[in-house]
Amino acid sequence: MxxxxxxxxxxxxxxxxxxxxxxxxxxxxxxxxxxxxxxxxxxxxxxxxxxxxxxxxxxxxxxxxxxxxxxxxxxxxxxxxxxxxxxxxxxxxxxxxxxxxxxxxxxxxxxxxxxxxxxxxxxxxTATETEQGTSDAGEVLRNRIMAQAEQQQEQIEAKAQADAQAAAAKKAADDAAKAREAAEAEAAAAKKKADEEAAQKAEEARLAELAKQYTLPTSSYTLTSTFGQAGSMWSSGYHTGLDFAAPTGTLLKAIHTGTVTEAGWAGAYGYRTILTLDDGTELWYCHQSSISVSVGQQVSTGDVIGRVGATGNVTGPHLHLEVHPGGQSTGIDPTAWLRDRGLTP
Structure with a gap:
């Protein structure tokens, strides 16, 4: 003052x-x-x-x-x-x-x-000037507060917009990733299916080609006993081969090209012929009524090697076929072996 x-x-x-x-x-x-x-x-x-x-x-x-x-x-x-x-x-x-x-x-x-x-x-x-000055100062303060409030609101809105854009981008990325994964899974499934179909076709072609090289041992037959079937009729307690029941004298053919390594009487097996293939697999033809080949003879697919009979331990005329890979004493399921070569008994 x-x-x-x-x-x-x-x-x-x-x-x-x-x-x-x-x-x-x-x-x-x-x-x-x-x-x-x-x-x-x-x-x-x-x-x-x-x-x-x-x-x-x-x-x-x-x-x-x-x-x-x-x-x-x-x-x-x-x-x-x-x-x-x-x-x-x-x-x-x-x-x-x-x-x-x-x-x-x-x-x-x-x-x-x-x-x-x-x-x-x-x-x-004067009092008017004082009032005007106070009003001006209040207006300046009010404008400053309003500007700060607007700035804060703009910052909040900008942050909300940025968060929304980030969430949208993340959702879009997640959706894209899911779509990509789904497409990859679908493509993988389609490829797998195509590969399986191609493999199946290739196997069918192979079997078709093998079927030209292999044949069933006889025709007009009925399967009566399968491999592994249990019963007291067999000395091992189970059936060791596959039985093709057919009338006596029905022709028996060479399943594949090979060499005759045995031909003659074999006790419970009756008259038996063993055909050994090039890979060492032995095919046993048992209970024959007659033998048409001799040991050491080379035969081709479809050649006649004997006839159906009921010799040995049997209850009726049939061919008892056994498969022994590598010449081992224990045989395997002839049905599976024939299927692997395109043949369905």
Missing amino acids: ASNPPAPEAPFAPSRQHGETFGYDSRRADEGPWEEWNPSAESIRPVRGRHRVAKQRGGGLARSSTVLGVGVIAAVGAGGMASANSAKPPVSISLPDLPSVGSLFEDNSDAAPEGSATALSGIGV
């Missing part, structure tokens, strides 16, 4: 004393009269906001400096508050040129001071 310099005391002029008093029953020695003094900016010095102005004519203003000081302080205070509230630059304070301080308190309110047209109430900032 700005302060005004104190007014120096006016020179004492005792010759102009008169009986007029101010605020007392009788004249006091310190009431004057004094010579007329007009305050100015050059003649006022600051004394912590308090000002004293001497009465100029006729007495009657002993404490006028106190009244003037209070008015100036109030005006300066209003200016300071307006500056603090409105954030405006400091307002300079000036005092008007007054012809006489005593004239401010005369009853004639229509009379204007002679020295200056500037009224004392013009010092400082």
